[in-house]
Amino acid sequence: MEPQRPTTAIGVMAALLMAGAVVLDDPAAALAAFSLVLFLAALAIRFRQRVARIAASVKVERVTNRKIIPQGGTSVILTTFASRPEPGTAVSVREILPPGSSAVSSGHVMPVSPDGSATLLYNLTALVPGRLGMPGIVLTVADPFFSADLAMESAPFRGPELDVHPHATYERSRKRNEDATRERNKPSVSRGYHLRSVREYLPGDDIRTVDWKMTAKYQRMFIREFTSVESVPPLVVLDIPGEESGVSDEALAVLVNGANQETAAAIRRFGSVSLLVISGINVLSILLEERNAPRCTGAILDAAHPQVRLHHAYRWKNRAALHATVRTCRRAVSREEGSVRHFHARIASVCRRSLAGPYVPVFAIQVASLLRSVHLTEIYLYSLFEGDDSHVKELAAQAQEQQIRVIPRTVAAKDAMTPRELPGADPVQVIA
Amino acid sequence: MTVPRGKALFLAAAIGIAALSLTGGGDPLLRILAAAAFAAGALLKRGTDDDTIFTLATGELLVIAVAASSFIAGFLVQCAVIGAALSGGRAPAGRGDAAIFVAYCLIALAGAIVLDRANQILLPFLAMTAIVAGATVAVTGIAELRERRKYAGGGT
Numbered sequence: 156m157e158p159q160r161p162t163t164a165i166g167v168m169a170a171l172l173m174a175g176a177v178v179l180d181d182p183a184a185a186l187a188a189f190s191l192v193l194f195l196a197a198l199a200i201r202f203r204q205r206v207a208r209i210a211a212s213v214k215v216e217r218v219t220n221r222k223i224i225p226q227g228g229t230s231v232i233l234t235t236f237a238s239r240p241e242p243g244t245a246v247s248v249r250e251i252l253p254p255g256s257s258a259v260s261s262g263h264v265m266p267v268s269p270d271g272s273a274t275l276l277y278n279l280t281a282l283v284p285g286r287l288g289m290p291g292i293v294l295t296v297a298d299p300f301f302s303a304d305l306a307m308e309s310a311p312f313r314g315p316e317l318d319v320h321p322h323a324t325y326e327r328s329r330k331r332n333e334d335a336t337r338e339r340n341k342p343s344v345s346r347g348y349h350l351r352s353v354r355e356y357l358p359g360d361d362i363r364t365v366d367w368k369m370t371a372k373y374q375r376m377f378i379r380e381f382t383s384v385e386s387v388p389p390l391v392v393l394d395i396p397g398e399e400s401g402v403s404d405e406a407l408a409v410l411v412n413g414a415n416q417e418t419a420a421a422i423r424r425f426g427s428v429s430l431l432v433i434s435g436i437n438v439l440s441i442l443l444e445e446r447n448a449p450r451c452t453g454a455i456l457d458a459a460h461p462q463v464r465l466h467h468a469y470r471w472k473n474r475a476a477l478h479a480t481v482r483t484c485r486r487a488v489s490r491e492e493g494s495v496r497h498f499h500a501r502i503a504s505v506c507r508r509s510l511a512g513p514y515v516p517v518f519a520i521q522v523a524s525l526l527r528s529v530h531l532t533e534i535y536l537y538s539l540f541e542g543d544d545s546h547v548k549e550l551a552a553q554a555q556e557q558q559i560r561v562i563p564r565t566v567a568a569k570d571a572m573t574p575r576e577l578p579g580a581d582p583v584q585v586i587a
Numbered sequence: 588m589t590v591p592r593g594k595a596l597f598l599a600a601a602i603g604i605a606a607l608s609l610t611g612g613g614d615p616l617l618r619i620l621a622a623a624a625f626a627a628g629a630l631l632k633r634g635t636d637d638d639t640i641f642t643l644a645t646g647e648l649l650v651i652a653v654a655a656s657s658f659i660a661g662f663l664v665q666c667a668v669i670g671a672a673l674s675g676g677r678a679p680a681g682r683g684d685a686a687i688f689v690a691y692c693l694i695a696l697a698g699a700i701v702l703d704r705a706n707q708i709l710l711p712f713l714a715m716t717a718i719v720a721g722a723t724v725a726v727t728g729i730a731e732l733r734e735r736r737k738y739a740g741g742g743t
Contacts, residue, residue, distance in 0.1 A: 156731060164640045168647060176712060182702050183654035183661055185712040187647045189698050190665045192716050194643075194672070196723035197691045201684070203730045210734060290740060299639065303731070308740030 156303045162198070165191055202301040205241045209296055210305055212239035212271075215312045217289055219279075223318045229259060229278045230317055236292070240271040245297045248273050251290040251306065255283035284321035289314055349382040387532045388425035388444060390525075391417050391451075394538035394547060395434040398461040402539055406566045411459040413564060413586045414537040418451040429529050430454060434462035436518035436546045443529055468545040471516060473552055477506045518546055522553050536563040536580070548578060555579030590630060593674030598629050601649060601667035608653045608660040621645075621652040629671055642672045662699040666692045694719075 158166070172188035175181065213236070220231040236248045250263035262277035281287055291308035353366055356376030369377035393414040396402045421428035422445075430451050432440040439462065440454045472480065484503035488496050534554050538547055540563075547563075554561045561580035567587065577583060590598075605622045609615045628645030629638075646668030654661020669691060673684055698715050705711045 156727060161637075161639045165643060168644060172647065172651075173716070177709060180708050181651075181655075182658065182708050183651045185702055185708050186654050186658070186661055186665060186699055187650045189702070189712060189716055189719070190650070190669065190695055191643070191647065192719055193691060193695055193698070194669055196719050197687045199723050199727050201687050203727050207730065207734060210738065291738075305734055305738060307738040309738050312738070313740065 156199070156202070156301055159297070159300050159302060162195065162300045165195055169195070198300045202296075202298055202303070205244055205298065206296045206303055206305065209238055209241055209244065209246060210294060210307065213292075213294065213307065213312070214238070215292060215307075217315065219315060219317065221317075222315065223320065224281055226281060226284045226319055226321050228319070229280045232263075232275070232277055232279050232289070234263075234275040234292075236265075236267065236273040236275065238267065238271040240267075240269060243298050246271075247295045248275065249293045249295065250275055250277070251293060251308065252279070253287045253290055255285070256281050256287055279317075281317060281319040284319045287317040287319050289316075351380045351382045353377050353379055386425045386427075387530055388427045388429060389417075389421050389533040389535055390429040390431060390529065390531050391421065392431045392433065392534060392536045392538075392550065393455060393458070394536065395432065395439065395458050395460075395462045396539050396541050397435060397464040399464075400461065400539075400541040402461065402541055406539060407459065407461070409566045409586060410537050410539060411455055413566075414535075415452055415455050417535050417537070418445075418455070419448050422446065422448050422451070429531070431525065432458045433546065434458070435464045435543065436466050436468045436516060437462065437464055438518070438521055441525065466518075468516070468518070468543055468549075470543050471545045471549075472506075472509075473519065473549055474510060475552060476548070477510050481506045481510070516549075519549055519553070522550055526553055526557055526559065531557075531559050534559055534561045536561055536577075538563065538565060540565050540583070551577050551579045591674055594629065594671045597667045597670035597674060598626065601646065601664050601671065602626060604660055604663045604667065605649055605653050608657050608664075614655075618649070618652045618656070621649040625649040625668070639672050643668065646671065658699060658703045662696060665695060665699075669695075 169188050169191035172184050172191065176185035176188050215237075216235045218233050221228075222230075224230050232250070234250060238246065240246075246267040248265055248267055250258070252258055252263065257280050259278035259280055260276075262275055265273045265275050267273045291306065291312040294305045294307055296303055296305070353369055354377065356365065356378050360378050364378045364380070366377045366379045391414055393411070396407065418428045418430055427444040427446045428442075428451060429444055430440065430442040431438070432454060439458045442451060442454055445451055481503050484499040484506070487499040488503065491499065531554075534550070536547065536550065538544070540547070551561045551563075555578075561577070563577050563580050563583045564586050565583055567585045602622050602625070605618050609618060625642075625645040625648065628641040631641065646664075650661050650665045650668060653664045670688060673688055701711050701715065702708065
């Protein structure tokens with residue numbers, strides 16, 4: 156608790172009057188001096204009560220945009236502060252920065268508005284790896300006579316924790332075939348600090364990862380394996396319309412521009428992106444885990460015109476869809492009479508004949524092969540959904556089987572029918 | 588220039604008590620000058636924390652001047668001066684302030700009675716001042732310690 160200027164002045168007055176009372180032996184000066192001391196005591200007790208009331212009413216909510224960041228990376232912290240205002244007091248709030256971090260902006264200190272609320276928005280840069288917990292806040296309360304700081308670090312004011320992974324540690328490429336298992340021969344670019352396992356040393360392992368304590372205990376070389384931050388870049392699929400569809404140049408330009416922006420954004424966020432350019436069931440271009448944005452742009456621009464489709468799907472249905480049609484028609488046959496019944500029976504017969512054959516289109520095989528070779532969680536599908544969209548449905552069905560989210564996007568067209576539903580995918584988003 | 592109503596009332600009360608004390612003997616000029624200084628100090632400057640300092644500094648002169656002739660009148664003027672200082676701030680005085688003012692008046696009354704009745708001034712004055720200062724430091728210190736412990740890290 157620190158005295159302010161008026162308090163110091165009153166203290167000086169009290170001291171002078173006290174000296175006068177002692178020297179002059181004057182009861183009037185003694186009364187004045189005692190009254191001032193008593194006044195200061197009353198002010199101090201009133202101030203402590205105010206601080207206690209404000210502190211008891213404090214509520215803090217803190218959110219971060221990223222919970223896992225690399226060493227040296229930045230996370231945006233948004234802290235919302237609320238308290239019950241006390242008349243005659245000025246309150247400010249300051250974030251306590253965790254050790255091994257720094258705030259890029261000065262937004263972690265903020266005066267509280269008269270309604271008792273404050274919003275702190277700042278960038279936190281993690282300088283050391285490990286778990287970085289937000290320790291809490293420092294509440295500063297001041298009235299005209301006193302000021303005090305109160306560190307609030309208990310559970311409601313702490314957190315969340317940031318997981319800071321160390322700088323990339325490059326590891327040597329290695330190949331292992333043991334215990335009937337096969338490991339992908341791909342160099343690990345970075346490793347984290349969480350311990351995944353401890354295993355015996357194999358030729359080619361990095362000597363830096365040797366666990367010397369285990370090695371000394373068992374007289375055999377053991378190494379530590381670490382987990383690492385995983386980046387799962389999305390697949391961007393661009394479906395170019397056929398030459399016969401007659402779409403406008405503007406709509407095609409918006410579609411191509413949207414796909415190009417998506418690939419650039421994915422490279423910025425994830426470091427790489429996979430790109431599949433198709434026109435119907437004709438595959439025009441495939442780029443897997445591409446890190447070079449201009450190459451993606453080149454591949455997109457090369458195909459950015461209505462394509463002559465060499466192969467057509469002719470509203471082809473995959474086997475699951477055929478089975479579903481047969482089931483629907485069977486129910487209709489048992490329910491309907493006359494020509495309607497005959498129609499459904501005919502459809503069911505055609506579908507059964509199609510199912511009897513082993514025919515699987517090449518496009519389905521290509522999509523299956525692509526989805527197997529790349530680890531995916533999201534597919535951004537850019538299509539005008541003009542004419543036959545059986546290839547798009549096939550893609551969505553295979554993605555659904557592999558639990559990959561499909562986000563279809565299209566262009567707002569005046570005269571074209573835009574599908575609102577693509578089975579197994581998110582609702583179709585319309586881009587401007 | 589608008590004066591807070593509470594402050595105006597306490598100001599009027601202090602000057603009224605000082606005027607009444609003029610009949611009690613002593614040097615009336617000193618009291619009149621002190622009352623004028625208090626009125627000027629309380630009304631002259633407004634809007635900053637210096638208001639409180641001026642009000643108290645000039646008010647204590649009036650207290651000493653009045654208490655020299657009548658100790659009880661001096662005590663009453665002292666209460667009015669403190670009331671003017673408490674109600675003249677930028678923030679409106681709340682119910683907590685009123686309770687603190689009443690407690691202040693009661694303790695000050697006890698101190699004034701002790702100083703008035705004691706055979707000597709120095710010893711009771713120093714004892715009362717030490718008790719008040721020590722009690723304040725203890726109460727605020729314990730409260731601060733409890734708050735720091737309550738909000739310290741590691742708790743749930």
